[in-house]
Amino acid sequence: MEVSLKDMMAGIEGAVGAAVVDYTSGMALGTLGGGKDLDLNVAAAGNTDVIRAKVRTMEQLGLKSQIEDILLTLDHQYHVIRLLKGRSGNGLFLYLVLDKANANLAMARHQLRRVEEAIEI
Template identity: 45%
Template structure:
């Protein structure tokens, strides 16, 4: 479920629901493997865009979802800024 959104993506609810399944699958895999690490973020690269899923440390069932145009983006800076947003987020 999308709590907030900025930008013009009309399909954000669909994308968020689909990415929720990606996060659940990765968390389940880590559990199955007995991993004690936690996920910081998940990067999905498409032909024309980057998607960053940043899990919230205190609430791992929630995540920040950022999608951006590959040709206009700085991936390293975007990951840094998403982590910064997470640190400032109050739930």
């Protein structure tokens, strides 16, 4: 998990914070970056609610698709939530905060897919 967090922070331009989160409990299993203006543990818990709400809505709509990622666009940041698939990632998501001025969103999403494929928990 530490390698994945380092890959997210060092390998994705504009990254300011990263976490691996268990969305059944809302707890961050690991974090890197952040700071006084970005508490990744609070963000982990809050984004768990975002995922639960979206899953509930999809069920009510009868949608059979799976969520790949969720993007929140703020004035100066992108927040990307990527649900992990596969046996080892069930119930987990990657959370990445990007500085909007320095990030390439398409490349960040591509690199998050690579981190997802390589992560071992």
